[in-house]
Amino acid sequence: MSEAYILVVDDEPDIRMLLQDVLEDEGYQVALAGSVAEAKAQRRSRRPDLILLDVWMPDGDGISLLKEWGDDEGLPCPVVMISGHGNVETAVDATRLGAYDFIEKPLSIEKLLITLNNALEAARLQRENVGLKRHAGTVADPVGDSATMVNLRDQVQRMAQHDTWVLITGEPGVGKQTFARLLHARSARRESPFIVVSVGSLSGEEAIAELFGSEQGEHVRYGLLEQAAGGVLFLDEVAEMDLQTQGRLLHALDTQRITRIGGNQPISVNVRVIAGSQYDLAEAVKQGHFREDLYYRLNVLPLTIPPLREHPEDIPELLECHMRHLHQQEGLPPRAFQRPALERLQQYHWPGNVRELRNLVQRLMILGSGDEITRDEVERTLSGQPQRAEEGGEGTVAIPDLPLREAREQFEREYLQQQLERSEGNMTRLAERVGLERTHLYRKFKALGIDPKRVKSDS
Structure with a gap:
């Protein structure tokens, strides 16, 4: 959080300079604005991590500006209001419009710094919660103590110490995003955003607007690159990105500058790229579907996640971990695997890898009955056959009540x-x-x- 970018908006030059000195001493980056017009220009030029906003200014008021920003794509970050003429009504209005807090002048520097730290921490936790909800249903960290998994975690630990781009490859369902999140959590960027780009869901101009943002009059939309500032941009299935977007993204990340659609001012960005792909990008380059320069830029630090069938010794721990996770998250009743059932699952080829394993555990917990899971029940589940009733005789189907x-x-x-x-x-x-x-x-x-x-x- 020490490198957060704070926009200070106040019409009094002495207060602006005092706040700049104090905040820069604390390690923050600071931009200043003395009017509503300057505040709009600063917000347009770079997405702030926090805004200190005065209520009264020569060309308008902070409450109206707060409302305008809230109506325009929502507040871009926490806003802390400051005023020497505040009252309860003003504070209530500011809070209702989304302000994090309201501080009266003369400012207590100690209180101000505590408030700023709390606001930035609350924003970080909110981002994490959104990410966890999108990542819901999966176990947070890679599971397993096999030599394969120990080696992978060791590679991630070493990669995390550098800021180079990373390319994670592997079959669908092996957990590429899980390893990307682990790499982010162990890096110096761990306190900054982890933004996922589902490349397959974007195309053409939509992809460019989503990544780079857009401007139209006073309306500013921050793209994913700005949202990931200081953190990590994870390109999920990067091979599905069209060639035009590939070229524009590579140029932006190489120069660390972007221009929003409809805008004309270049904006500095600082992000680390981690890309995931189930495809052979070298082959995609040969076929003309992927830019060679982007491939070599991504492939500086390659990480290959092997399929689950190559480390079956991790399967019992994975089953237990997902069983426990589903019990805690969804309240499903836990069950135990009999040894023959475990042996069968270790012999299975797992075409869908860890994702398929998690889905199988969920089916066994939802549709099965009894405290233990038998090999016969596993066979039926793997083959997609309906569960047989425990007491209905051979061949009967369990009828839910x-x-x-x-x-x-x-x-x-x-x-x-x-x-x-x-x-x-x-x-x-x-x-x-x-x-x-x-x-x-x-x-x-x-x-x-x-x-x-x-x-x-x-x-």
Whole structure:
């Protein structure tokens, strides 16, 4: 947090200079504005991490400016109001409009610094919570004590000590984003944002606007590169990025400067890039689908995540970890694997890797019954067959004790989740497998509470 960028907006030059001296002594970067117009210009030129905003200024007031910024894509960062003419009504208005706090003049420097630190920490925690929600359903750190996993964690630890770009490759579901988050957590940028770019969901001008931001009149939209300032930009499935965006991104990151769409002022950016791909980028370069210069820039520090079938000794620990995680996060009843069941799972080839393992554990916890999981139950689950009733005799199907509508929804949810996993999150392939149009599929997902993006969350 010591390098946070703070915008100080106050019409009194002495107070501006005092705050600049104090904040720079504390290690913050500081920009100054003495009016509403200057504040707008400074906010446009660079996304601040925090704004100190005076209420009264010669060309307007801070409360109106706070409301304007809140209406325009939401407040870009925590805002702390300061005023020598404050009252309870003004403080209430500021808080209602999203201000983090309201401090009266004359300023207590000690109180001010505590407030700023708390505001920056609250913003960091909020970013982490958003990231965790998007990453929900997965275990936070790579699991396993095999020689393979120990070596991978050692590589990540060494890579974390440098600020070079990293390319993480591996089959779908091996946990590329999990290792990227581990690398970020062990680096000097750990206190700064970790921003995920789902490259496959972007195309053309949409991708450029999402990455670089845009300007139109007073309206400013901060792109993902600015949001990742000081931290990490994770390019999920970077091979799916179109060539135009690849070129523009490479130039921006090499020069550490971007220009928003509709803007004309270059903006400094400082981010570390970690890219993930299930494809052979060298082959993509040969085929003309990926820029050679970007490939070599990314491939300075390569990290290859092997498939789960190459370290089956980690499977028991992975099963236990995901069982515990699902019990804690979703309240599912825990169960124990019998030894023959564990042996069968260690022999399985796991085409979907760790993501498939997690989904299998979830199915066994939701649809199974009894405290223990048998080899026969594992076989049926792996083959996609319905669970047999414990007491219904051979070949009978367990009938859930639910109303017909809820039972049908449960079946549809489980069926579509399995098919989505087998289609590796590809909606076109999924539509072909299940015989439904994509529009109908998306409506089904919404009605059943299925997020198709979660299939890629541990890619």
